[in-house]
Amino acid sequence: MNEYIPPAYSAPRPVQYRMNLTVGEHSARHVRRIVRSLLTEWEMAELTDAVELGVTELVANVVRHVRDRRCVLLVLRLRTGVRVEVTDTSPQLPRTRTRLSPDAEGGRGLVLLDALVDKWGVDRGPLEGKTVWFECGPHESRPEA
Numbered sequence: 809m810n811e812y813i814p815p816a817y818s819a820p821r822p823v824q825y826r827m828n829l830t831v832g833e834h835s836a837r838h839v840r841r842i843v844r845s846l847l848t849e850w851e852m853a854e855l856t857d858a859v860e861l862g863v864t865e866l867v868a869n870v871v872r873h874v875r876d877r878r879c880v881l882l883v884l885r886l887r888t889g890v891r892v893e894v895t896d897t898s899p900q901l902p903r904t905r906t907r908l909s910p911d912a913e914g915g916r917g918l919v920l921l922d923a924l925v926d927k928w929g930v931d932r933g934p935l936e937g938k939t940v941w942f943e944c945g946p947h948e949s950r951p952e953a
Contacts, residue, residue, distance in 0.1 A: 825883045831871050836864040843883060850885050855944050858924045859890055862942045865917040866894040874898045889945030897937040901930055
């Protein structure tokens, strides 16, 4: 006798994750853990290295450049990858430096981000602040470096 076994119930996967943060020197480690978990749940584990590095850079910039160290992290699942946004209240826009001395202790993060993700940018807030974002998809969709 064959018995019908209904498929197991599985809750729908969220398409976004949003978190209000006040970040400190060790916050990036915790944010990386959250992002890694989301990417695994979304079956996008192959993006983990690039996304973790990207989110580390954006959180580190908040720690360095935003007076109150507050930000909003938004991770969006896209059809072909993921988008990460970090919004803060600082009007100061990030800059990529074209020339760095070998002894410079900073200034390489956004250059590295540019090399690892498909695209990134900055959007000014409606009143103040900004959102720094990046998008990352499977290796096949990434531009050649």
